[in-house]
Amino acid sequence: MNWYGVKAIYYFEMARSWRTMMQSLASPVLSTSLYFVVFGTAIGSRMGDIDGVSYGAFIIPGLVMLSLLSQSISNASFGIFFPKFSGTIYEVLSAPVSPFEIVLGYVGAAATKSMVIGVVTLITARLFVDYSIDHPFWMLVFLVLTSITFSLFGFMIGIWADDFQKLQIIPLMIITPLTFLGGAFYSISMLPEPWQTLTLFNPVVYLISGFRWSFYSVADVSIGLSLSMTFLFLITCLAGTYWIFKTGYRLKS
């Protein structure tokens, strides 16, 4: 195991976010704060409780998930896309590091960053709304698993993308709609049929539902199902990444 190699990639990636502190931390915090101001405080104050939780508090897990997903994907995809774009990837490919070590470095750094942003978002939320965390352990489990899974997903997008437009298209056209329709702002029981059933095909529902359960012990789907689905996504992303390195897809000719 080349730990020095893993460490080099990890610190390199962390240093990159440190340099771009404003983009890395300030902008997600600002955008989440806007959601709290608009949906939590302004509109939320006129809405009734959902499952016994005030609307302002109800949307917190969804909003944290929203920033976790988008940050994991954008950090990890950019982290591997940029060396490909600039050509510096040659060094990583010619180094004595295994695919697993490369992934550990890049995805580990991206997941760390999104977890930090997730926690900062939670702390920011506290400024606007009062909330509780009933199951802190499970909250952390969901936070960590989601960050790793979607950082892996972002890593695959970064390898697949061969221009900046492609880098943006999946987060914009697929992930954002899925998150908004995944119950971040409402309980799926509020939807009429057939939307309620259709929503169950949206993977983000399980992440938000499980995460919300860890806060308020209320969920749209059972916690066991949420956890199983989260693991399923993780395994799918691991399999995808394994395939990329096995075939050298868009990395080696």
Added chain:
Amino acid sequence: MKAIISIKDLHKTYSSGFIALKKINLEIKAGEIFALLGPNGAGKTTLISIICGIVTPSGGTVIADGSDIISDYRTARSKIGLVPQELTTDAFETVWATVTFSRGLFGCPPNDAYIEKILRQLSLWDKKNAKIRELSGGMKRRVMIAKALSHEPTILFLDEPTAGVDVELRRDMWDMVRELRERGVTILLTTHYIEEAEEMADRIGVINNGEIILVEDKATLMSKLGKKTLIIQLQNSVASIPPLLEKYQLQLSAQGFELHYSYDMQQPENGIAQLLADLDSVNLKVKDLHSSESSLEEIFVSLVNE
């Protein structure tokens, strides 16, 4: 001298169907400077990229310093440093950060004293805290070399090291390459500047259309394939070659004041003595004589065109 790199039946066909390498067999000796010459698209970069792990071979084997580049890639790659053709650097990083990153990536523990030594050798020490985007092209090239040397490799690949580099830096780089060789580093450089190979290499390989068409000691190659030209300056100009001299296939130049005689250095009898005697007999007075050797460039062009 034992081989430090052994390439056997190495071939590469890209997914587009383009055959970049056709069954390459090549041995690079430990401690030598080997220049791989070839026109653009000949397969030089593909060959280097395969050895370094950037391109997957279609078949064949490469052993680098005793380790197979596929089955024992960790050991093999840790012994190889690569300076690629393109100036690909992390523009926003500092020189120090990027060189220490390379050392770590190649599995070496931090060693600030060693990094300082190579930065000083490459005249980069003053720039250690400068961002790479602030550096000139020549300085960036040095940074690429520092990165390649950061993990103390025993084999260094220089892919077109002086492309787009000014004369002064080119000389500096040649000196540095020689110093590295003295420290025991084996160097394989690709170039299409013949001057570079002629100046530095111990042995020369010529690659064209994915095939190694020749591997030879530089001196042997020059003498084996080199033609010499004897330039005879005359006291008085001549309008045409006298019939007695036709057998020498002389060429007339400098408005009839010069005769050029080409001869093969390999031939035991080069005919010069007889030519001079025949010149005298047709009453052509010789003012001066000098000879010139064909450059590696001419040898190369004639090989590639064959």
